[in-house]
Amino acid sequence: MAIIVQKYGGTSVADTERIKAVAKRVIETRNGGHDVVVVLSAMAGETDKLIQLAHQVAKKPDPREQDVLLATGEQVTISLFSIAVKDMGHEAQSLLGHQARIYTDRSYGRARISEIRTEPIWHNLYKGCIPVIAGFQGLDERGNITTLGRGGSDTTAVAVAAALGADVCEIYTDVAGVYTTDPSMYHKARKLQRISYDEMLEMASMGAKVLHIRSVEFAKKYNVPVHVRSSFVDEPGTLVVKEEKSMEEVMVSGVAYSKSDARITLAGLPDVPGVAARIFTEVAKEGIVVDMIIQGSSGDTDLANLSFTVPRPDCQAAIQILERMKAEWKDLEITSDENIAKISIIGVGMRHHAGVASLMFQTLANENINIHMISTSEIKISCVIDDRQTAKAVQVLHEAFELEKPLHHEIPE
Numbered sequence: 001m002a003i004i005v006q007k008y009g010g011t012s013v014a015d016t017e018r019i020k021a022v023a024k025r026v027i028e029t030r031n032g033g034h035d036v037v038v039v040l041s042a043m044a045g046e047t048d049k050l051i052q053l054a055h056q057v058a059k060k061p062d063p064r065e066q067d068v069l070l071a072t073g074e075q076v077t078i079s080l081f082s083i084a085v086k087d088m089g090h091e092a093q094s095l096l097g098h099q100a101r102i103y104t105d106r107s108y109g110r111a112r113i114s115e116i117r118t119e120p121i122w123h124n125l126y127k128g129c130i131p132v133i134a135g136f137q138g139l140d141e142r143g144n145i146t147t148l149g150r151g152g153s154d155t156t157a158v159a160v161a162a163a164l165g166a167d168v169c170e171i172y173t174d175v176a177g178v179y180t181t182d183p184s185m186y187h188k189a190r191k192l193q194r195i196s197y198d199e200m201l202e203m204a205s206m207g208a209k210v211l212h213i214r215s216v217e218f219a220k221k222y223n224v225p226v227h228v229r230s231s232f233v234d235e236p237g238t239l240v241v242k243e244e245k246s247m248e249e250v251m252v253s254g255v256a257y258s259k260s261d262a263r264i265t266l267a268g269l270p271d272v273p274g275v276a277a278r279i280f281t282e283v284a285k286e287g288i289v290v291d292m293i294i295q296g297s298s299g300d301t302d303l304a305n306l307s308f309t310v311p312r313p314d315c316q317a318a319i320q321i322l323e324r325m326k327a328e329w330k331d332l333e334i335t336s337d338e339n340i341a342k343i344s345i346i347g348v349g350m351r352h353h354a355g356v357a358s359l360m361f362q363t364l365a366n367e368n369i370n371i372h373m374i375s376t377s378e379i380k381i382s383c384v385i386d387d388r389q390t391a392k393a394v395q396v397l398h399e400a401f402e403l404e405k406p407l408h409h410e411i412p413e
């Protein structure tokens with residue numbers, strides 16, 4: 001008898017028909033002799049609607065109250081789901097974040113889970129009752145409701161699986177698994193049978209929203225096998241697992257893109273120690289997270305240039321902070337570009353294959369796609385490009401790295 005955590009995303013519980021279909025699926029797993037713990041998202045589009053509501057009453061909604069509001073989306077689905085399961089003759093109990101004892105830090109809107117006291121979940125399982133937990137929400141040490149950031153129900157599910165020592169955490173979504181790239185962006189995207197935690201972590205942080213980044217961090221840290229699969233069709237999905245030797249045989253396993261950043265460029269900065277420290281300290285004080293950074297000096301002046309990316313919604317706030325520095329740095333010029341995209345190729349095989357970067361740059365050059373910034377990690381190369389060229393870039397990189405072909409180590413389905 002296995003312990004299985006099943007998480008269903010927004011499209012999987014989008015209406016009452018879908019909720020009933022999912023309830024049947026959960027009951028089937030239970031009838032197979034397994035202990036099932038369910039984690040649910042809000043109905044598709046509901047969290048967006050709640051955010052819009054908050055913005056109708058305030059330009060900058062109070063973060064604490066906004067979290068109280070956003071947490072209601074998941075309250076609707078867990079109760080409806082439990083009602084459906086009971087109507088089908090089985091036992092289920094809905095548990096809000098605080099009832100499931102999911103504790104987080106105090107960062108409203110992007111809280112991190114610190115602890116899960118699993119007694120209420122075990123108590124339900126011992127009784128033969130299916131615990132149905134609200135994803136995306138928790139409780140801080142002072143008893144305030146917090147939310148985990150968009151897509152955070154995945155993290156609830158994996159954290160619950162880790163805390164229970166579950167055999168697997170199944171993430172049910174609207175696609176059949178993790179693909180070589182976003183299947184809604186490129187029709188030749190291919191479902192991967194397996195992907196390593198590290199590759200999935202890079203894919204998620206580079207924009208592949210199929211899994212919330214923190215969920216992959218938890219999975220890796222606690223060694224939770226994650227199975228990403230469809231709630232619409234019954235076929236095996238993708239297993240996110242520890243790295244295997246054969247995974248290194250391929251240069252690149254996936255292409256990810258993100259259109260959620262903006263680029264800020266500062267020209268005419270004094271080329272002296274402490275300038276970068278000063279800029280990023282001020283930006284960080286406002287809670288703005290900086291990603292890619294490039295600094296350069298022209299050599300023949302004592303001025304430097306600095307470009308960096310920030311989340312697009314934070315761009316104007318970052319510029320305001322920097323404007324204040326013009327009082328001190330007379331030559332400072334600030335420009336920004338919100339129409340950028342980040343395109344990344346990811347693969348553990350990169351560690352041992354030469355020529356990956358050159359093939360990426362040449363492929364983009366052949367299509368006249370200009371690269372504005374580059375950053376790399378051991379298993380990833382990212383380029384900032386114009387966002388209108390994203391689809392083209394995804395397609396040509398997918399072709400150049402032959403991602404439509406099954407990988408050497410894959411078994412034909």
Ligand code: ADP
Pocket residue numbers: 008009010011012041151172173174175177178179180181182183184203207208209210211254
């Ligand atoms: P859910 O509501 O079930 O949590 P999400 O919308 O958060 O679902 O995530 C699933 C979506 O992620 C897919 O519909 C797909 O468009 C997108 N996606 C982006 N990159 C990938 C990828 N590499 N593989 C699969 N899906 C991806």
Ligand code: ASP
Pocket residue numbers: 009010041042047048073135136149150151152153154
């Ligand atoms: N309902 C939340 C969101 O839309 C959490 C989730 O779906 O994972 O972001």
Ligand code: MG
Pocket residue numbers: 009151154209210211212
């Ligand atoms: Mg999601």
